[in-house]
Amino acid sequence: MTHDAGPSDWLLALAPALLLLGAYLAGWSRARRRRPWPALRLASWVAGCALLAVALAPPLMQAAHHDPRAHMAVHLLLGMYAPLALVLAAPVTLALTALPAPAARRVTAVLRHPVLHVLSHPVTAGVLVTGGLAALYLTPLYALSLTQPLVHAAVHVHLLASGLLLAWALAGPDPAPRRPGTAVRLTVLLLGAAAHAVLAKTLYARAGELPPGTHQPVATAEAAAQLMYYGGDVAEVLLAVALLAQWYRRRARRPVLTAAAGRPRR
């Protein structure tokens, strides 16, 4: 099962991160000729690609096959941390700035498409993330993914894609038509975080039985569940900070009357 990873394994594993990094750098070099592009966004994208590379690199991936703790580390990196860093880099805004007008119009057309409205609604994204996790840990899907490479790949694509969708819907700086207000997004984050915590504690409570068909040692399964619980906490706090920082910035643009003087400040 644990054969030594050759150069081609490494290349294949790192390809997604390298492709994403190359695409963003190409866009960035064009976009910054038109208008200044925040360095923090570039840094956020590089960080996201690095997290993705760590998650997919052969050592961690191979360890994840037999150690639930390593699996949980991959799950957190791929489903929560890498998506948040990538989304905060505003890739759609970069594409709209860097692409020539006809291509940019096509991107806008995709953004306006009704299917995307439904798909990128925080509730849809939240259901896709939570449903995916529940299916992975409460059904034989996890055991199946350990023997079927195709299922394994599909599980990881779903984890990353649904994580990106949720981070984008909740805290993305990118324009999204009909993105609901702060209250709706906070509620989705609250329920999603609650579901994540309940699932993690369920895995802890039934360590050794869950995920079905895996027969993990109880101690390592418990440690993996705790990693999921506390690792999820940190990611959810970061998401909340990103979400509310936007609220804070938007509010600054509103004229505000101060108490005594009754004249606008700032």
Added chain:
Amino acid sequence: MADEQPTRARRASLGAAALVGAGVMAAVDEIVFHQVLAWHHFYDRSTTTVGLLSDGLLHAAELLAVVAGFFLLLDLRRRGALDARAGWAGALLGAGAFQLFDGVVVHKVLGLHQVRYDVDLLPYDVAWNAAAAVLLVLGAVLAWRSRPVPERA
């Protein structure tokens, strides 16, 4: 009109700080009693499904309360509407309320976990809830002292 704005600033400061206070108390509980002392258990075998669900919801609410409260306080400060004394009162009231809720509802009603295991629980429960009462009284005193003083004599 002139009296109304400070009252609103006071209430807003108290509420925002209460969110932070409750969330910080929850974090103290998680870090000190769960992780450092390992008195609490991550999961108690007697926990019911309903208990597990409410535990998850409560835990998520604690996380968001700290972040949301912190941003509300920042916004009040930016608008020059932060009442520091009312803020401290709110933080103590929030922390005390969470401690009492944890001691009564989480430990006793839902029975999610206990303060400590393999000991006589009574002194621990009394100390836990007495600490909550102290925080609440301190917060109430501060809140009382932060009330607006009538200007007309």
